[in-house]
Amino acid sequence: MTETPLLRPIGRRLFLGLSALGAGSLLFGHAVTGGDGEPGLLADLIGQNGFRIYTVAPIPTFDPATWRLALDGLVGRPLSLSYADLLAQPSVEQRGTFHCVTGWSVPNLVWQGVPLRALLDTVSPKPDAKAVVLYSSDGAYTDSLTLDQALTPDVLLAYNMNGQPLPLNQGLPVRLIVPEMYGYKSVKWVNRIELAPSAIDGYWEVRGYDRDAYLDKSGSRAPA
Ligand SMILES: Nc1nc2c(c(=O)[nH]1)N[C@H]1C(S)=C(S)[C@@H](COP(=O)(O)O)O[C@H]1N2
Numbered sequence: 211m212t213e214t215p216l217l218r219p220i221g222r223r224l225f226l227g228l229s230a231l232g233a234g235s236l237l238f239g240h241a242v243t244g245g246d247g248e249p250g251l252l253a254d255l256i257g258q259n260g261f262r263i264y265t266v267a268p269i270p271t272f273d274p275a276t277w278r279l280a281l282d283g284l285v286g287r288p289l290s291l292s293y294a295d296l297l298a299q300p301s302v303e304q305r306g307t308f309h310c311v312t313g314w315s316v317p318n319l320v321w322q323g324v325p326l327r328a329l330l331d332t333v334s335p336k337p338d339a340k341a342v343v344l345y346s347s348d349g350a351y352t353d354s355l356t357l358d359q360a361l362t363p364d365v366l367l368a369y370n371m372n373g374q375p376l377p378l379n380q381g382l383p384v385r386l387i388v389p390e391m392y393g394y395k396s397v398k399w400v401n402r403i404e405l406a407p408s409a410i411d412g413y414w415e416v417r418g419y420d421r422d423a424y425l426d427k428s429g430s431r432a433p434a
C-alpha cells in the first residue's frame with residue numbers, strides 16, 4: 211500500500227502558507243517542518259492527542275452570529291441552520307478512533323453531534339438524490355458520500371470532541387465524522403451539504419485517493 215504523500219513534511223510552502231493561517235492555528239500546534247511536502251496541502255501541524263492538523267487553505271474564521279449550515283440541492287425542503295439551531299438538534303455521543311490514511315490514528319475520542327441521517331430526513335431528499343456533497347467554509351475542501359453511505363446511522367456532524375467545542379483548526383463549528391472511513395472523508399468547517407444525483411471526487415480523490423475510503427480496504431489509494 212502506498213501512503214506516503216501526506217506523510218512528507220511540509221517545507222517552504224508551509225512557511226509561505228502560515229502567514230495566511232492566522233494566529234488561531236498556531237495556538238493549537240507547532241508546524242511540522244522540513245522536506246518538500248504534498249502538493250495540495252497548505253499546512254501540517256501537531257495537534258492535541260496525537261492529531262496532525264491538516265489544511266489545504268487558510269483556516270476560516272467562525273462567527274456564531276452569522277454562520278449558517280445549508281442543506282440544499284435535490285431536496286423537497288432546503289434548510290439553513292444557525293449555530294444555535296445546530297446545537298438545539300437532538301444529539302448523540304459516540305466513541306471512536308480517528309484514522310488518517312497516511313498511518314496515524316487517535317484512539318478513544320468522544321464525538322458529540324447530530325447524525326447526518328436526521329438532517330437528511332428533515333430536508334426530504336428527492337428520488338433522484340443519490341449522493342451528498344460536503345463543502346467547507348475554507349472554500350477549497352470538498353468530499354462526497356453516496357446517499358446510502360450518508361444514511362449510515364453513525365455518520366455524524368460533530369461539534370464537540372471530548373466534551374469541548376472543536377478547536378478552530380479541527381473544524382469549528384462542525385465537522386463530519388465517518389467512523390468506518392479514513393479521515394479525509396471527515397470534512398472540517400462544513401458549511402454546505404448538497405444533495406446531488408451522484409457522488410463527486412473530493413479534494414484528495416481528485417489527487418488519487420478512492421471515494422470509498424473504508425478502513426478495511428487494503429489501501430484506499432487508487433492505482434497510479
Ligand atoms: N476542510 C478540510 N477538511 C479536512 C482536511 C483538510 O485539509 N481541510 N483534511 C482531511 C484529512 S486528510 C484528515 S486525516 C483529517 C484531519 O483532521 P485533523 O486536522 O482534525 O487532524 O481532516 C480531513 N478533513
Ligand SMILES: [Mo]
Nearest residue numbers: 310311393394
Ligand atoms: Mo488524512
